[in-house]
Amino acid sequence: MARKTARTESRQDLLHVERDELRPLAERMRPRTIDEMVGQRRLLAPGTALRRSIESGRVHSMVLWGPPGCGKTTLALLLAKYADAEFKAISAVLSGLPEVRQVLAEAAQRFADGRRTVLFVDEVHRFNKTQQDAFLPHIERGTIVFVGATTENPSFELNSALLSRCRVHVMEAVSPADILAALRSALDDSERGLGGRGLSIGDDQLRLVATAADGDVRRGLTLLEIAAELAGEADDAPDTSLEGTSVEGAATEGAEGQGGTVTDAILEQVLADRTRRFDKGGEQFYDQISALHKSVRSSNPDAALYWFARMLDGGCDPGYLARRLTRMAVEDIGLADPRAQAMAIEAWDTHDRLGSPEGDLALAQLVIYLASTAKSNAGYLAFGAAQRDVREHGTADVPLHLRNAPTKLMKQLGYSKGYQYDHDAEGGVALGQTGFPDAMGERVYYQPVERGLEIKLKEKLDRLRAQRARAQGEGSA
Template identity: 80%
Template sequence: MRPESLDEMVGQRRLLAPESALRRAVESGHAHSMILWGPPGCGKTTFALLLAQYTDAEFRAISAVLSGLPEVRKVLAEAAQRFAEGRRTVLFVDEVHRFNKTQQDAFLPHIERGTILFVGATTENPSFELNSALLSRCRVHVMDAVSADDIAIALRRALDDNVRGLGGQDLAVTDEALLQIAGAADGDVRRGLTLLEIAAELALGEEGEITPATLVQVLADRTRRFDKGGEQFYDQISALHKSVRSSNPDAALYWFARMMDGGCDPAYLARRLTRMATEDIGLADPRAQQMAIDAWDTYDRLGSPEGDLALAQLVIYLASTAKSNATYTAWNAARRDVREHGTQEVPMHLRNAPTKLMKELGYAKGYQYDHDSADGIALEQTGFPDAMGEQVYYRPVERGMEIKLKEKIDRIRAARQAAAKRR
């Protein structure tokens, strides 16, 4: 059922609209070398095949998973010979991100000379996985996951096609059942056709009807797309973190469920949630950090599925409570000063003086013991190196427990400044 024209491709309306630049270039036979970036089953291979058809070029395909540099050189030599004879080659490289820099560089002179029309397919972000030299010679086109409605169109087409599809089986299936299959395909047309084929085989024993009972068998163990180490993984953890930060417990719980459903390591999620408790909540609610540690410990003790609920409860709490990044900001500011000011001497009054010699040298001289001072704070002594003077890193927000911290710290800072002016 692979499409034989651009009109037969489902999805990709943005990229392949009738008046789009890419479609006009392909239909006119003046296409360019490109990188197709998109999820599995969105039509990357199909588009490359159609590109060869529309440009009247020879189609050659290699896989970066299975091919090494010798095979790449062989294919490129054949393309060069073909080019000398007056015909171009569309070279489709599947999983191109798996080639190393040397292997990717092998294509560069052939792309520049026009020997090949290079089409690289990848499910990973090209910015991270492909070298800049290759990217500079290719246009990157982003292909989207195909919607359930569009996959349903492809499924209905397969049911009606007597030559390439299942038309000869005279199967009975409702539009609702097709949408269920299309939804289970999770954006992958190829997967949708496979599920339909399995359902059709089961339906032959049920008088040619794909019934709800048939779908239960076919779709029982369906899984969603999830890449434990790629672009999709980092996009989803970013969505979870930002939903917590935005105080949206419902969205946060959704992304947490998505990652758990996709097989993400719960220990990784527990670690990231603990980071959120310190980075985005901090002293606005100090309980959050302890709750994160407790939820992590609960999961370690119970495992899945019982321990999943402890992490879900933590997600809801973190997203619902007061937020502050004041500690995070203060820590980064202090680190920046450490780098910029170098190795500053500790002021004499703050140094310890356990020996007679150290006392004679002035260690601890002038130190004021805070507990002997009014309100328990020695306001007239600094805690910073002399060359730096007093600095302000921590600026509490007026949310949660930091409201009270802010009141106290602002009062102390004001009193310390007043004492400094009196000196």
């Protein structure tokens, strides 16, 4: 009977080991203490306010804003552990208001029994205003320690009432060096990681995995796990029968069966289809188009080309990029180089005809040209100034000499009287007449810069404006 009981316990332990092995490596290696977390030194370095708060167990409601895989869920789990609180997690993608109310009711009962709840809300920005408002009274009463996780800018996605009750902590993408440290820890850890399995992988290969993770620790560990599995499959698997084998022996045999060497060919296969982080509708998208626009404006073709390539790599619609590049040609180059606008339209049309990837080169060459040529926003500023005058002066009358006079009555009323036909004037410009409403007087909106073609335009307009001012002054005298 004792032997049977021991055998039963052994099998139960074995099943527990097997179930643990089924969990992804990234989940098994989730940090258990603050010291085990990689990255986020700004927030969690010894002596920082957040770290002191966590270690003392006096945690506050907060919103964790950062990219995927930077440790938001892990930090929430650690908050609950250090505060000796119950940890509950819901996802704004999967949960509706009934589920939220149920979790909050359970937290209220737990609070009445003297135990706090750390409520982790993943993708909190996906909750609408009504759903977000449901948390407010519970945060105020202390029923829950609210921890919301979001990859989007809280200023845009969360309502002000929720933000006013939470501290926003910005988390950063984890550096390749820190991800490398996490990968090495997984390789050394025989309890939760890949240690003791006989897996062989070089330092340079590990660095490639850390770089390919693109700031995401979870992604790096997943890539390492896939490489380990492929390396194990490449070797002849031993007999893994568990009959008559101890728990320790079974675990060892299983580990040996998952050994092997991660070759360059295996790693190339694992990393072949990796993608960079890019959100076509989120803040990252607008940050990158801003970087592209400002690099063009700053006459830095190399930086502009980099951001253009980044956005294409992330799956941005080339038609959107073509439209934005055309806007840059109009807004930031303008009359300093009128060819830029024509070239933008031609590149856009070329891409429409060829499509990607061939047409991408036309847009790439446009990026280089726009960034390299002369810049002027004089036309942009002039148009804005004219629009302001239109709003301020209302419906000002057109001067009589500028009005059309197609009928006899209109001529009798003075329409077109005194108009000077410019082609008949000396130099081709009738300087003695104004082009503005009488109530406004002359205005100067367009101030050409001394770059590109506008150098010539500035010389001409400065001369004409001076002559017109003298002529109108003499006529008035």
